Amino acid sequence: MSTDRPQDRFEALLEQHRGIVGKVAGLYCHHAEDRRDLAQEIRAQLWRSFPRYDSARPFATWMYRVALNVAISFARNASARGRHFPARGGEDLEGLAERDDGEHEGAGPQGLDRVLFLQRFLEGQGELDRALLLLYMEEHSYRAIAEVLGISETNVATKLSRLKLRLRRDALHIEQRDARGEPAKDGGRRWNSTN
Amino acid sequence: MELDELKSAWGELERRLSALEVRDGAREEARRREQGVRRSRGALRQHALVLAFELACGVLLSLFVGRFLASHFHEPKFALPAAVLGMALLVSTVTSAVCLWILLRLDYSAPVLSIQRRLAEVRATRTRAAQWTLLLAPLLWTPLAIVLSKAWLGLDAYAGLGAGYVLLNLAVGILVIPLGIQAARACARYPWLAPRWRRFVESLAGTSLARAIGALDELERYEAER
The missing domain is CATH 1.10.1740.10 (RNA polymerase sigma factor, region 2, helix turn helix motif)
Structure with a gap:
């Protein structure tokens, strides 16, 4: 070829x-x-x-x-x-995860819940923040993220710190809900955090 | 829980997304074999096709109205309605042409914010044009009837229907506009509307325009945030 x-x-x-x-x-x-x-x-x-x-x-x-x-x-x-x-359909990631559970090490209930938590968290963000998080999790530098999105590096840092606050707040909310023994409103699983 | 901790979860999510892509790819391949080349429902392509269709219709209708105007230039009772129609068609055709030009020239490898801003501008322009078309339709109906009856049937609508009837039509057209807006605003609140009707109602009520301008503002805020 x-x-x-x-x-x-x-x-x-x-x-x-x-x-x-x-x-x-x-x-x-x-x-x-x-x-x-x-x-x-x-x-x-x-x-x-x-x-x-x-x-x-x-x-x-x-x-x-x-x-x-x-x-x-x-x-x-x-x-x-x-x-x-x-947000969720018949063939979504959760379904796939349930089918192939156990095939992969480290994807136990806790790991799975973290993945689902991440999935829900991403779904809850706007389209641009989702792009920002994707690039961040793919280990791109602030400069590279700024170049892809077309914003300044300072802006990237500010947005990421806001997303961190939002993440902490959401995680705390789920932990408190689990501690009270309440079911998840969206019918999803609980997040068995050890933090 | 920290953002960095999610990176480990991302590894697992990434693996699942890859698995989904492999599975989707295999299904796509099987479907393509069964049905030949599959037609994409891609919204971007559809948008460009709709614009191209509108542009073609606009050019043809402008030519038709232009020819009519030229042949009745010295008869104000026909030239005036043709000029009004021609102006509306010109604005609509130029808007479609500009939007199509922007869409076709978009470089998708440019930074996300700049492309999304251009697209949001196109969407806002299109939404504004759709709203004006719907609002002016009751007023444009009268000149359209005058021009078509003369061009196709050779009839003088003023003589056939009477000048009073023509003026009454215009007056009703003016009255229908605010009533239509109020009715559209009332209907837009109902969730049971079919998507096509919802788009129509929201265009007329101005909800779509507000949303399009809101998207532009959101992009501006996103960029300006420090």
């Missing part, structure tokens, strides 16, 4: 970073069909934008920009058209 053709180069790069499409699509859509549509839309837009990609710069950063832009637009369009992506 020749790597001189743009299509081959694109496919090779996409294959190397294919996880990004799945992560972004999964973060903004939870129904399988919506997720497939969004992933397809992201791949199509990546291909359309590929001629503008500057190979001197990291492909992953470029890919995050395109993928996040498409995903946020997709979510906002759906919301403007009166269509809201449900």
Whole structure:
């Protein structure tokens, strides 16, 4: 296979970073069909934008920009058209987690609850904060996050510290609810925090 | 609970998202084999297609009205309604063309905030245009009837229906606008409306425009926050 053709180069790069499409699509859509549509839309837009990609710069950063832009637009369009992506569907991450529980070490009840807590926490944030958190958890530097989002590094730091406060507040709320023995309002599991 | 602690949970969530992508990819492949190339429901593509359709219709109608105006230029009773229609069509066609131009030229690899701002501006412009179209429709109906009856049937609406009837139509059109807005505001509160009707009602009531402007403000605040 020749790597001189743009299509081959694109496919090779996409294959190397294919996880990004799945992560972004999964973060903004939870129904399988919506997720497939969004992933397809992201791949199509990546291909359309590929001629503008500057190979001197990291492909992953470029890919995050395109993928996040498409995903946020997709979510906002759906919301403007009166269509809201449900937080949980029949084939969501929780369902997948329940099916493959035990296959992976460290995904016991406590680990699972943390993952679900993270999933709920992400779902509760606005589209832009979700993008910020994704990049933060993917270990991008403040500078890289600022570049992808188009805000200043100071702004990134401020927003992350606000998100930390929000996270602590939500975690405390769940701990208090668990301590009182109340069921989760959303029917979800409890978070068995040891903190 | 700290944000850093969530990074470990993220590892697990990431693994599941990857598993979902592999599964989605396999299903997509199977479906493609069964149905040929699958049509994307991509909202962005649909938006561009709708704009292109509107632009094409706008150009054709502008040509039609322009030709009518040219041939009845010295008859003010036909030229005036044609000019009013032509102005409305021109504004609508230019708006569609500008929005389509912006959408087609968008570089999705630009920073997220700048792209989202452009998209929010397009959405606000489109929503404003839709609201004005709906509001002016009862007023534009009269000049449209005058132009169409003359162009297609060769009838003079003033002579056939009477100038009084034409003026009454305009007066009713003016009255219908505030009533329509009030009715739309009342209907917009009901949750049972089908999505298509909801979009129509919210456009007329101004709710969609308020939402579009709100999204722009939100982006501005997000960027300005220190």
